[in-house]
Amino acid sequence: MGTAIIIGVGPDQGLGAQLCKRFATEGLNVLVAGRTKAALDAVVSDIVAAGGRATAVVADATSEADTIALFDKAGSDLELAIYNAGNNTAGKIIDMTADYFEQSWRVVCFGGFLFGREAVRRMVPKGAGTLLFTGASASLRGRSGYGAFNSSKAGLRTLAQAMAKEYAGDGIHVGHVVVDGAIGGEKIKTRFPEAASREERLISIEGIVDGFVFLHKQPPRAWSFELDVRTMHEKW
Numbered sequence: 001m002g003t004a005i006i007i008g009v010g011p012d013q014g015l016g017a018q019l020c021k022r023f024a025t026e027g028l029n030v031l032v033a034g035r036t037k038a039a040l041d042a043v044v045s046d047i048v049a050a051g052g053r054a055t056a057v058v059a060d061a062t063s064e065a066d067t068i069a070l071f072d073k074a075g076s077d078l079e080l081a082i083y084n085a086g087n088n089t090a091g092k093i094i095d096m097t098a099d100y101f102e103q104s105w106r107v108v109c110f111g112g113f114l115f116g117r118e119a120v121r122r123m124v125p126k127g128a129g130t131l132l133f134t135g136a137s138a139s140l141r142g143r144s145g146y147g148a149f150n151s152s153k154a155g156l157r158t159l160a161q162a163m164a165k166e167y168a169g170d171g172i173h174v175g176h177v178v179v180d181g182a183i184g185g186e187k188i189k190t191r192f193p194e195a196a197s198r199e200e201r202l203i204s205i206e207g208i209v210d211g212f213v214f215l216h217k218q219p220p221r222a223w224s225f226e227l228d229v230r231t232m233h234e235k236w
């Protein structure tokens, strides 16, 4: 049984949790990683109850020590690693503190470097593995009021693209999924209740997860770097 590491797992109706559940049904032993133990435990108990294998690992994606310890837990069967941490950080530049900008970058981009580095350090010697990153509309364009998040997501995308080119020859498939719009999950529905009444304008979590599974299953003679996912209503 191969192992998957998925970091950035929160509520059940969120992308991280649903990625964990799907890859467990695909037969992988999932290390469910994030900062909030209760949320991780809930995902693990659902997976185990459904007959799958999973372990909760409390880890902060911005911590080098936590990231190394997380990958050490995966052992030699590491098959898939997904970097999903990266909550939106709104704010105008004129009012923004240096610390706020730096913290945004640490979670969205720097954590992706730590995670990607540890993944390839373990996958390259085996000559196989998939490393996927979650992107957003921000990965492709700047937007007023979101400069910290936009610049960090763009950095993460470029890092992923560089890694895709650097490690393809070693048998490592690196991919990036642009989630272009709001996800129809718990976060948007609780923070912006008016959005819940317009479900058709929220991206289906199941559809995004399908994209990750598609990338992971691509054969080495037909790899994609990037997939973008949006609703039929999105103006882009």
Ligand SMILES: NC(=O)c1ccc[n+]([C@@H]2O[C@H](COP(=O)([O-])OP(=O)(O)OC[C@H]3O[C@@H](n4cnc5c(N)ncnc54)[C@H](OP(=O)(O)O)[C@@H]3O)[C@@H](O)[C@H]2O)c1
Pocket (backbone or CB within 6 Å): 007, 008, 009, 010, 011, 013, 014, 015, 016, 017, 033, 034, 035, 036, 039, 059, 060, 061, 062, 084, 085, 086, 087, 088, 107, 111, 134, 135, 136, 137, 179, 180, 181, 182, 183, 184, 185, 187, 188
């Ligand atoms: N929600 C959207 O509408 C939307 C739209 C486009 C793209 N995206 C992208 O999709 C991904 C998932 O978003 P989501 O909203 O659905 O959230 P989610 O997958 O439900 O949860 C992600 C979880 O990551 C955890 N996290 C945050 N910082 C972390 C850190 N430093 N270390 C470890 N874990 C951390 C948070 O949980 P704790 O706070 O409990 O640690 C958060 O709940 C993100 O990369 C986001 O940028 C989201």
